[in-house]
Amino acid sequence: MFNKLLTALKRNKARLLSLVIILVAVVLIKVVLVDIVFVGQQYEKNRIITPWGEKIKSGNLSVDYTIEQTLNDIEQLGLNTLNVPVQIDISSLTANTMSINLGSKKKAVELIRKLKYKGISVILEPYPFIQNGELYETELKPTDLNEWFWNWKQVVLSQLIREIAKPYKVYALCIGSNFDQFENQYEYWTDVADFVRTEYKGRVTYRTNWWYTAEWNTQKTSQYDTYTLKLNNPVLEKLDFISVAAYFELTDKDTNSVDNLVSAIHGTQIFKRNQDIYNELKNLSSKWNKLLFFGELGFPKRNQASVHPWNPSPSNIKNDQEQANCFQAYKEVFEKETWNLGFSVFAIGKEDENKNYYPSDLSIEVIKRWYN
Template sequence: MFNRLPTVLKRHKVILLSLTITLIAAIFTKAVLVDIVYVNHQFEKKRIITPWGEKLKSGNLSVDYTMEQTLSDIERLGLNTVNVPVEIDIPSLTANSMSINPESKTKAIQLIKKLRYRGINVILEPFPFIQKGELYETNLQPADLNEWFRNWKQGVLSPLILDIAKPYKVYAVCIGSNFDQFENQYGYWSEVADFVRANYKGKITYRTNWWYTAEWNSNKDSKDDTYTVKLNNPLLGKLDFISVAAYFELTDKDTNSVANLVSALHGTQIFKRNQDIYSELKNLSSKWHKPLFFGELGFPKRNQASVHPWNPVPSNLENDLEQANCFQAYKEVFEKETWNLGFSVFAIGKDDATKNYYPSNLSAEIIKNWYS
């Protein structure tokens, strides 16, 4: 009997150790589950469900955003999504080469971690920063398209997918934005969409720039018409949702009532174009059976904000009300449309004297109540 005692004790020790490990594992599992439930609870709070479906209520970040201002703006505007840019340095308007800015990438990852913890959706955007931000992507014309697209896929999209999109499970990747000069390179862009789809299981989108049509334009039904070209772009069929930078020129007035701006969205007044923006956007969505998202929706806090919304300084006269009226008009026209996925306010994350698009307090109230 006494000879068997060490063996019995050893068995007891093994059993005790096993029970201890099981207990620790159970406690750890419970802690993890609690954390997951907490995060999921946070996510549920940030979802925006309306009688017309789930909606994205987003903000575009200025490239020089700060963490503190971004998190503050999310609460201020009641957002559930943020469009996070990663600066892509491009040396000139004809360059075929580009590189991911390492500081911008690191900053984006740090922010996305904070957003994920708060249950905020992320749209990841490779942001073309041409000649240190002095030039615009709408004018980019690479000298060698074959080389440019190869670099865009392998040098930009691939590492962003591997290092950010996949590990942090971002809501969507924007595969390109506002490349007006070569957006009609359908074969190249289709290859880009297929490449991203093969390497990333989340949603993908492309942001096309605004356009204008005029009832007096004899070429409005021709293949040279900008809207017709966009409408027939097969890339749109490969996306999960179509993004539009909505800087449409509405009126020719310094200031406007909300009612007049609503009317202009159904028939623009500037240059008597009578462009039916509402119908054109609805048709774009309908043709490709894809929801449409205002990937940029912004107006300067100035007189003439509705004349040239793409111009940060259309007038020297500041006017918070005119900006707010523009947001209210879009809200009234598009808020209840099932084909409209939502909008992204341009721009948040930094507020100083140079940020003419930053939402005024009047605008913030309208944006916060959107989908409420």
């Protein structure tokens, strides 16, 4: 009798344990589903659909960004996407090797987790940090391209795809940015694009740097005509969209009205170049049938912001209005263009006296209204 009772208790205990396991599993599944639905709702809330198509409204981060400031900036600017950098340490302008900065990667993952929960899309960028950030990627010129590109694929891109892009399903991966000195190594770059496609099924882009042309320049050689090189770069066919760092030199004036800046986008005034930036960008998009995205759009809060937008200190005179006017001019020219995918504000994520590109209050008002 005692043995029968013990057996019955054991059976009931096993059934009870099974029931508990089933209940826990049901609760966990419900939590996950609720989380998925919430993230989906957040994504839908943050999508920007205009009469001219879906648009990207993004921001670039300085590598010393803070997560708290970044999240605040996303809210106040009304962004739906963020360009997240992972610092790639490179020792010199001629180095052929590089390494992913582990602290930067860890911070990027922490931020991306928060962004995904908020429904903010991510453009992941391997950010060249040369000689501790003292030098620029536009001047990088490796001595051995075979070695450099092997390392860029295997040491950098492969790891970022495996550890961040795929598990966190980022919106897009930027396979390179502003490598002016060897962007014309077409075979290497198409190989990089093909390599990434085999490893990653998301969107792929490359960010090319700004350029200038002049109507008085008749020397149509590679030394003087980088636009033609960009226009005929076959790697652009491999991309989902073309990114451009839009630091085009517009005027030769300390300050400008919005109307004058709009006019300069259609015909630059500096050095009487009369460069038609609008049509050059449109032709670049049309040539490859790809949407064009301003992967960096920034102006310093200074006089002469439109003269040398690539220079964080073109003048010692602070001018919030001039920065805002530059943003407003780009907004008026490109906001309604169906071939323009959007823009990314350079740069947010940290604000102090050294951050000349951080948008002023006047610029924030312009950016908030963009696509609204």
